[in-house]
Amino acid sequence: MEEALTREELYRSIYTHDTIYIPPHEETSGALEVALGCSWHRCAFCDFAKDPFRLIPLEEVERRVQVLARLQPEQTRLFLLGENPFCMDTSRLLAIRALVGRHMPRVKALAMYARADDVLKKSDGELADLAAAGVRALHIGVESGCDSILLRCEKGVTAAQTVEALQRLDRAGIDYFVTVIPGLGGREYSRLHAVETARMLNRTHPKNIWCLKLHLYPDTPLYRQAQAGHFTQMTPEEVLAEERLMLRELTVEDCLFEDTTVLDEYTIRGMLPDQKAQLLAAIDMLLSAR
Numbered sequence: 525m526e527e528a529l530t531r532e533e534l535y536r537s538i539y540t541h542d543t544i545y546i547p548p549h550e551e552t553s554g555a556l557e558v559a560l561g562c563s564w565h566r567c568a569f570c571d572f573a574k575d576p577f578r579l580i581p582l583e584e585v586e587r588r589v590q591v592l593a594r595l596q597p598e599q600t601r602l603f604l605l606g607e608n609p610f611c612m613d614t615s616r617l618l619a620i621r622a623l624v625g626r627h628m629p630r631v632k633a634l635a636m637y638a639r640a641d642d643v644l645k646k647s648d649g650e651l652a653d654l655a656a657a658g659v660r661a662l663h664i665g666v667e668s669g670c671d672s673i674l675l676r677c678e679k680g681v682t683a684a685q686t687v688e689a690l691q692r693l694d695r696a697g698i699d700y701f702v703t704v705i706p707g708l709g710g711r712e713y714s715r716l717h718a719v720e721t722a723r724m725l726n727r728t729h730p731k732n733i734w735c736l737k738l739h740l741y742p743d744t745p746l747y748r749q750a751q752a753g754h755f756t757q758m759t760p761e762e763v764l765a766e767e768r769l770m771l772r773e774l775t776v777e778d779c780l781f782e783d784t785t786v787l788d789e790y791t792i793r794g795m796l797p798d799q800k801a802q803l804l805a806a807i808d809m810l811l812s813a814r
């Protein structure tokens with residue numbers, strides 16, 4: 525039956541939704557949907573984990589791998605879709621890896637989204653097994669290094685737990701790309717957010733720090749906190765000044781820092797520490813022009 529389908533129809537047959545979201549730095553990876561939604565589903569600002577959490581049955585994952593193998597026979601890296609598929613049992617992740625190896629033998633690397641506590645639930649031995657099986661990178665929303673903000677946002681992990689998770693990934697040899705959300709503490713916690721996020725990240729070795737824009741979506745708890753006067757949203761200029769403070773405090777090495785929504789219209793991007801001075805100068809220029 526699938527023999528007669530067009531490439532477009534084949535692609536549509538392996539994804540639940542018309543649009544798939546894949547992080548920057550994974551654009552060339554093949555996308556294999558193995559889960560839907562987020563196993564946590566509670567962060568106060570989050571509007572993007574709309575699907576109820578569920579794992580795709582392994583037989584269906586295998587069918588999707590076979591289709592992907594027809595569509596991308598040369599593919600060497602896969603990004604596993606789902607908001608945090610790393611929450612799966614190690615045995616299931618390894619089973620998916622085996623299916624990929626059977627049908628897409630060129631694939632040597634896997635990447636996916638994860639929460640810090642998904643990492644903490646795995647032993648060092650499991651992390652080593654996953655790394656040996658080709659799990660090369662995790663994309664983790666750490667959001668903030670300030671526990672008050674993490675608590676208010678119901679992130680479900682503390683800054684110390686995030687550091688522990690990332691350091692364990694360092695030891696296992698699994699790369700990680702992190703996102704932070706400038707402005708997430710509102711005006712109330714702005715300085716703490718900047719300083720403590722930098723302090724947290726300085727104890728880790730992210731390949732990439734990507735600053736996400738905070739949206740207040742009407743159906744989220746954070747929106748309701750703002751309506752009730754418990755969260756004061758900052759202006760884009762205030763958010764950028766906060767981001768500047770975080771950047772100034774960062775001492776991470778060999779890490780790409782980027783923000784593609786600066787003042788809602790600019791992108792800044794540079795390697796740390798080598799291009800830190802240029803990044804700070806670019807921010808100063810943008811702020812002085814307002």
Ligand code: SF4
Pocket residue numbers: 562563564565566567570571572573607639665
């Ligand atoms: S862990 Fe990520 S996907 Fe899940 S609720 Fe929080 S922000 Fe949303």
